[in-house]
Amino acid sequence: MLLLIAGTCLVAFVLLLYMLSPLISPKPLALPGAHVVVTGGSSGIGKCIAIECYKQGAFITLVARNEERLLQAKKEIEKHSINDKQVVLCISVDVSQDYSQVENVIKQAQEKLGPVDMLINCAGMSVSGKFEDVEVSTFEKLMSINYLGSVYPSRAVITTMKERRVGRIVFLSSQAGQVGLFGYTAYSPSKFAIKGLAEALQMEVKPYNVYVTVAYPPDTDTPGFAEENKTKPLETRLISETTSICTPEQVAKQIVKDAIVVTMGLFRMISLFYLGSFDNIIRRCMIERTKYGTADKTA
Ligand SMILES: NC(=O)C1=CN([C@@H]2O[C@H](COP(=O)(O)OP(=O)(O)OC[C@H]3O[C@@H](n4cnc5c(N)ncnc54)[C@H](OP(=O)(O)O)[C@@H]3O)[C@@H](O)[C@H]2O)C=CC1
Numbered sequence: 001m002l003l004l005i006a007g008t009c010l011v012a013f014v015l016l017l018y019m020l021s022p023l024i025s026p027k028p029l030a031l032p033g034a035h036v037v038v039t040g041g042s043s044g045i046g047k048c049i050a051i052e053c054y055k056q057g058a059f060i061t062l063v064a065r066n067e068e069r070l071l072q073a074k075k076e077i078e079k080h081s082i083n084d085k086q087v088v089l090c091i092s093v094d095v096s097q098d099y100s101q102v103e104n105v106i107k108q109a110q111e112k113l114g115p116v117d118m119l120i121n122c123a124g125m126s127v128s129g130k131f132e133d134v135e136v137s138t139f140e141k142l143m144s145i146n147y148l149g150s151v152y153p154s155r156a157v158i159t160t161m162k163e164r165r166v167g168r169i170v171f172l173s174s175q176a177g178q179v180g181l182f183g184y185t186a187y188s189p190s191k192f193a194i195k196g197l198a199e200a201l202q203m204e205v206k207p208y209n210v211y212v213t214v215a216y217p218p219d220t221d222t223p224g225f226a227e228e229n230k231t232k233p234l235e236t237r238l239i240s241e242t243t244s245i246c247t248p249e250q251v252a253k254q255i256v257k258d259a260i261v262v263t264m265g266l267f268r269m270i271s272l273f274y275l276g277s278f279d280n281i282i283r284r285c286m287i288e289r290t291k292y293g294t295a296d297k298t299a
């Protein structure tokens with residue numbers, strides 16, 4: 001009986017907190033005039049995210065490898081300007097190869113358009129196939145583009161974001177980053193890794209008012225998806241056909257909304273009970289460090 005009452009109280013408390021969550025959520029990021037960097041911004045979901053942010057008054061840096069496609073995307077995005085001050089900057093780099101190159105690109109972008117307010121890690125690719133049919137080098141390639149290609153740009157913007165107490169970082173995982181599916185032995189792990197990175201990073205940067213969000217989109221109609229379909233095993237195709245395909249515009253709208261207005265889902269609310277106690281540890285350490293002037297890197 002006592003247990004039942006305690007249980008009911010707990011559920012009621014969680015629901016109450018959930019309803020109050022907009023009040024304890026961070027202030028929405030103002031996109032007008034903000035500097036948004038979109039990796040993978042020359043195609044598919046990334047390009048649509050750039051358009052969505054540009055429509056709301058942001059300044060955009062597009063990052064991808066192929067310069068021609070970057071310039072094409074820039075032209076397309078510029079059609080959606082809402083004032084004559086807005087800029088779309090293009091920088092060509094492979095985000096997964098050399099950290100110092102990525103760091104340089106971010107430096108260049110910050111010199112031209114000011115500190116990065118929001119980073120969208122959208123550069124990525126998928127190859128599907130049965131485990132034994134996928135080239136060993138493909139496992140390395142997907143891990144490097146999808147995972148390290150999100151680590152490097154984030155690592156390059158985080159210090160300034162923490163110093164300014166302003167920033168949003170968005171990661172692109174996938175539905176295949178929540179469940180491992182037939183044909184995705186190379187792709188799924190690279191997207192699971194994104195989830196681990198995002199959650200650990202969020203715990204570090206929350207006291208600095210920097211917020212991290214992760215998107216888990218379903219199949220989305222993009223050039224990347226068309227490329228993936230060329231090698232998709234029958235089983236993967238049939239599993240994929242059980243759900244409908246989204247348009248990149250739909251997915252982009254949702255991702256931008258979630259990044260600007262960060263609220264908590266019910267599951268996150270529950271996990272918050274124990275994550276909250278970890279956050280207290282982190283806040284205490286931050287206060288100690290400020291008090292004694294200990295360098296950020298020491299224990
Ligand atoms: N479409 C889908 O069904 C889904 C996609 N996703 C994820 O969303 C993200 C975008 O996918 P989508 O829009 O389909 O992809 P696209 O293939 O249409 O676009 C990929 C973009 O990333 C860039 N890119 C790829 N590799 C690199 C690299 N090494 N360095 C810099 N830029 C790179 C590409 O430009 P360039 O080649 O010139 O470098 C391009 O701009 C990916 O992370 C994908 O895994 C998640 C769920 C579903």
Ligand SMILES: CCCCCCCCCCCCCCCC(=O)[C@@H](N)CO
Pocket residue numbers: 125126173174175176178179181217218219220224225228239240242243
């Ligand atoms: C808890 C919720 C889990 C729901 C799982 C349902 C399974 C849905 C069917 C298959 C979807 C495949 C998605 C891969 C999308 C992707 O990332 C590639 N298309 C990239 O190119």
